[in-house]
Amino acid sequence: MFKNLFKHSLRAMNRQKGYVAINVLGLAIGIACSLVIILFVVHEVSFDKFNEKGDRIYRLVLNGKIGGQELKVSSSASPMGPTMLREFAEVEDFVRLNSWGQTILKNGNQSFIEKDFVEADSSFFNIFSIPLLSGEKKSVLNASHTLVLSATTAKKIFGQENPMDKLLKVGDDTVMYRVTGVMADVPETSHLKVSVIGSFMTNKRANDNEWTSNSFNTYLLLKPNTKAKQVEAKIPALLKKYVGPQILQYLGLSMEEFLAKGNRYDMNLQALEDIHLDPSIQQDMKAPSDPKYLLIFGSIALLIIVIAAINFMNLSTAQAAKRAKEVGMKKVCGSSRGMLISQFIAESMLLTTIALVFAILIVELAMPYFNSLLDAELKIDYLGSWYILPGLLLFSLIIGLFAGSYPAFFLSSFNPYEVLKGKVKGSMKNGKLRSLLVVIQFTISIILIVGTSIMFRQISFMLKKDLGFNKEQLMVITRAETIGDRITAFKDALNKIPGVIKVASSTAVPGHGNNNNSYMMEGREQETFLMQTVWVDYDYLETYGHKMISGRFFNDDFATDKDGCVINESAVKQFTLVTPLTTRFITPSEDVTKKEYMPVIGVVKDFNFESLQSRINPHVFRFKKEGFNWGYITIKVAPKDMKKTIAGIEGVWKEFTSNDPLNYFFLDKDFVRLYKEERQNAEMAVLFAILAIFIAALGLFGLTSFAVEQRTKEIGIRKTMGASVFSIFFLISKEIIVLVTISTAIAIPVAFYIGNSWLQNYYYRINLGVFDFVIGFGIAIVIALATISYRTIKAATANPVDSLLYE
Structure with a gap:
């Protein structure tokens, strides 16, 4: 039976080569798009699932509200983990991580920049399933100044030499670090970014008792059969016991008074496998992905398959007249309707x-592009699991069943008596269903066009928006601490380079991490005010081009400015400061009786320090005094002879750092990094939208071809009666114009809802206008008319004699 079905299917396909080519191409592109999207979705949901104890690993998250500002960060205090292990019976182990980011390792005279240096407790390898290739789990990190290198890093630094027990210089530390282990590279599907692990024991705060300074990531390993809620229920009492006394010490408020003023200070447990898909929490490792994009692209995959399936249905039913006699003859010869249905579904x-x-x-050819775009390692491991190849085949057969069911039932329903007399119902003149399916195709296409247009407009808006400072021509040098206490001399040397306009030193720069500090205010001592804090020097304002609203920036003509501060407009508004220049903030101190006052000497215009997804929060600039050597050095360079200027800067850097490698970025290009996810997803959306429209256009081309064939004699008669080429073109294309117009009417409210919902993720966003929706209609009309033009114009310009002789 199957052999006969296969044989008949091949014969039928051989007689309809054009129909087969259009369907195979459309289905192939549709299936390829779906496979890529499925790979992307599977990749995103597979993060951290390689950990054998993953169901018991949780990260502590600070969920608070201080001074009216919400906090949700993956940070906790140094003593939090050790104390929970000691006092909570449900906790089996803990590990603290401190991400250094970019760090220089030196092996003799060779320097290596490592981007992902992390400090961790010795329990790291007990909790996370990262195999150790050399060294013992329990001892590799249980002493200060010890290191574990990833396999790639070890090979880069030592080549084929055994790295065990070798000594390396790390950053500016004067004590050498000993390599005690080599680990396998951390899987790409881990939220951790780690290439070198230093012992947390080296950190000066490893054993401190500071509970209000949340600077580290703490992970807990709960005992088997322990619920996270059991642990969370005990945390409030723990915080009251340990955090409460320090709040009283620093702010003069009891824990109850602190909370009664509208503040909140909670610690929650976040499951390890939830970390990668939770962008609501600020974190230090890999940037999390937004799960809404999985829904968006999952929907696009389904819609593209629907478009390809609709092509199949439309083209199959459009061929009713061609296959009618075949169906009639088979029924007369004894074929049942069931047998015919089986044949048509087998063809499908x-x-x-x-x-x-x-x-x-197509997927294999396109995979390098998508991996480059997504910075991922997507691939189909055909032989990796037994179910991959059967799954792919089943996927295609389900699509075939879905696409072929209606045509099979439709074609098999013909009455043999009427068919053999030439009366075929459901021909192109009775194509209401086909019109409906075309409307569905173009509705989907217009939604995709409008959606991608909105995405790109929002991204363009974010990149071009006035951020409140000048980000062009700013060269930012990282690791300012390498210079040590010679930053002033370094700046003086840089200012002598002809292409250097201005140089500033700061502990943070826009788009990168910043401190969030609590302050009190004179006259309002019972309140807490949270501000993002940056320590800067005298030249910061001119280098970045901030605009003063009132008062002044730090000026060395005023000795007292070093103890003052400059705040932004948002601080004035959110703290309701009537006369900000008479305001004095108070920095928390261990001795509540000794108050350190910080008078406001100026107010700067609001600026976007972070992504436009976030609103502008209260910000304070403090003067960068001696000892504040960490952070960045920003150089405003002239656009002319920039290569020569950079070479001069590199020369000065090597002179001051004993030939250390210079690492820098340009702020305008770096700011694009904040919207990496949006840009890559918008690019993917455009590509899939183009392919969806192409598939729809393929189907439209096929339908037009059949329509022209059926109306060949009609076209010949009209031409004989004097009809123009344009009138015939309009006659055939007017139905398409009507269908696209109906599609637009349906698509606009849907696209508006989807686009508006997506824009809610951005605090600063575009407003949707008529243009966003007109463009979808315009592109759909142009594509539709361009698709049908060839066959329509060819028919309209044909010799009417040939048309009248057509059979």
Whole structure:
């Protein structure tokens, strides 16, 4: 039976080569798009699942509200983990991580920049399933100044030499670090970014008792069969016991008074496997992905398959007249309707199986592009699991069944008596269903066009918006601490380079991490005010081009300015400061009786220090006194002879750092990094939208071809009666214009809802206008008319004699 079905299917396909080509191409592209999106979704949801104890690993998250500002960060205090292990029976182990980011390792005279240096407790390898290739789990990090290198880093630094017990210089530390272990590279599907691990024991705060300074990531390993809620229920009492006394010490408020003023200070447990898909929490490691994009692209995959399936349905039913006699003859010869349905579905499944082969080829060719775009390692491991190849085949057969069911039932329903007399119902003149399916195709296409247009407009808005400072021509040098206490001399040397306009030193720069500090205010001592804090020097304002609203920036003509501060407009508004220049903030001190006052000497215009997804929060600039050597050095350079200027800067850097490698970035280009996810997802959306429209256009081309064939004599008669080429073109295309117009009417409210919902993720966003929706209609009309033009104009310009002789 199957052999006969296969044979008949091949014969039928051989008689309809054009129809087969259009369907195979459309289905292949549709299946390929779906496979890529499925790989992307599977990749995103697979993060951290390689950990054998993953179901018991949780990260502590600070969920607070201080001074009216919400906090949700993956930070906790140094004593939090050790104390919970000691006092909570449910906790089996803990590990603290401190991300250094970019660090220089020196092996003799060779320097290596490592981007992902992390400090960790010795329990790291007990909690996370990262195999140790050399060294013992329990001892590799249990002493200060010890290191574990990833396999890639070890090879980069030592080549084929055994790295064990070798000594390395790390950063500016004068004590050498000993390599005690080599680990396998951390999987790409981990939220951790780690290439070198230093012992947390080296950190000066490893054993401190500071509970209000949340600077580290703490992970807990709970005992088997322990619920996270059991642990969370005990945390408030723990915080009251340990955090409460320090709040009283620093702010003069009891824990109850602190909370009664509208503040909140909670610690929650976040499951390890939830970390990668939770962008609501600020974190130090890999940037989390927004799960809404999984829903968006999952929907796009489904819609593209629907478009390809609609093509199949439309083209199959459009061929009713061609296959009517075949159906009639088979029924007269004894074929049942069930047998005919089986034959048509078999044809459909054979087509989708052929399309699957081409789809896999397309995926393999396109995979390097998508991996580069997504910075991922997507791949189909065909032989890695037994279910991959059967799953792919089943996927294509389901599509074939879905696409072929209606045509099979439709074609098999013809009455043999009427068919053989030439009366075929459901021809192109009775194509209401096909019109409906075309409307669905173009509705989907217009939604995709409008959606991608909105995404790109928002991204363009974010990149071009006035941020309140000048980010152009700013060269930012990282690791300012390498210079040590010679930053002033370094700046003086840089200012002698002809292309250098201005140089500033600061502990943070826009788009990168910043301190969030609590302050009190004179006259309002019972309140807490949270501000993002940056320590800067005298030249910061001119270098970045901030605008003063009132008062002044730090000026060395005023000796007292070093103890003052400059705040932004948002601080004035949110703290309701009537006369900000008479305001004095108070920095928390261990001795509540000794108050350190910080008078406001100026107010700067609001500026976007972070992504436009976040609103502008209260910000304070404090003067960078001696000892504040960490952070960044920003150089405003002239656009002319920039290569020569950079070479001069590199020369000065080497002179001051004993030939250390210079690492820098330009702020305007770096700011684009904040919208990496949006840009890559918008690019993917555009690509899939183009492919969806192409598939729809393929189907439209096929339908137009059949329509022209059926109306060949009509066209010949009209031409004989004097009809113009344009009138014939309009006659055939007017139905398409009507269908696209109906599609637009349906698509606009849907696209508006989806686009507006997506824009809610951005505090600063575009407003949707008529143009966003007109462009979708315009592109759809142009594509539709361009698609049908060839066949329509060819028919309209044909010799009417040939048309009248057509049979």
